[in-house]
Amino acid sequence: MRQMASYDLFESFRNANQWLGASALSFASYPMFAALPNPALQWMTAWGQVTERSFERMIVKPDWGIRTFTCPDGKDHLVNIETVVSKPFGDLIHFSIPGRETAPRKVLLVAPMSGHYATLLRSTVKSLLVDCEVYITDWHNARDIPVSEGKFDVEDYTLYLVDFMREMGPDTHVIAVCQPAPLTLAATAYLAELDPDAQPRSLTLIGGPIDPDAAPTEVTDFGARATMGQLEATMIQRVGLKHKGVGRAVYPGLLQLTSFISMNAERHAKAFSEQIMRVMNGEASDNDHHNRFYDEYLAVMDMTAEFYLSTVERVFKEREIAKNEFVVDGHKVDMGKITTVAVKTVEGEKDDISAPGQCVAALALCTSLPDEKKASHVEPGAGHYGIFAGSSWRNNIRPLVMDFIDANSAPTPKKTAAAKPKKPANKNEAA
Structure with missing residues (x-):
């Protein structure tokens, strides 16, 4: 009470x-x-x-506000937001444009579950709609989810991503923004080992804490100082009587x-x-x-208490992703199993939340991935928000991501004894 x-x-x-x-x-x-x-x-x-x-x-979920889109035919077409997969804690939605030819690139945008709705990526979605079929994870407010639906922690989040990727198929290009970057990398590795036919073509990680200790910030310092007992006592509350999720433990x-x-x-x-x-x-x-x-x-x-606490403990404190020791549903995920999915990291030079060095650590974890499948970019002068929205994203980062997607759109051919080594298709600034 x-x-x-x-x-x-x-x-x-x-x-x-x-x-x-x-x-x-x-x-x-x-x-x-x-x-x-x-x-x-x-x-x-x-x-x-x-x-x-x-x-x-503060209590209103923002509208996407994406109602029409001007296509190459010069006409304005309506944008329909369709639910492809519906789950208790989040949906996979598609921005469908009736009357437009199917775009050549199919993109899954993984939105953060870090206190804001997926609409925080509205401008990112708009910029990708130009030449992509855009899908996005639409996470639900925990206060509206009945306790009877059970728990939702980092393992459940990862399995949700696995299901979404399976639904979209192997011709998908995944872009994870901020908080979900380490769990999206884990979901990709999970598929690489257990269901390789469902792997995406490419994975772009933007400003995510793959290895929080690689470049400490105020956020990582707080996670290191506070004990789990302190966090549970001071940050966790139970949803009040007026909401469907009454009694659910949440980080409000x-x-x-x-x-x-x-x-x-x-x-x-x-x-x-x-x-x-x-x-x-x-x-x-x-x-x-x-x-x-x-x-x-x-x-x-609101976030579920178990998701917030397990994120702090397992991603930041124990660094299970950074140490390649992450376990999902009893299965130890090995990032080294990623062998065909091209991986690119994007960081902002002035990012004070996920500082440069935290995200690019993903490339070192992919020990079996050839160098021509790895790429990295650090955007000069960009802060955390600027690497997925604003002028830095529109003018510099988005074109690089589109080039990376195009360079890795075709299925990876099977290696033969006579095959000649390929030249790197992507510039890897971290190499």
């Missing part, structure tokens, strides 16, 4: 602030006050509008959002104070840069 009370306390705090914002907006916008212009009332109106919107967004999205904001509290405070002034001066709009960013950033979801 204590954990449920804590969960509902956070929700009560959020709800109260949303109500305060709405009340301030309603009071200060009273028409009679227009006869007596007062900067204080104008500021209160702006503060109420920004506050109400901000706290309201609101608690994680508090941690996110505290890491850069001064910058966020400045952003909100400036937005209040823009609203006050009539310079803000419903879809301006501030609202586009924070409508997504503030929309958070």
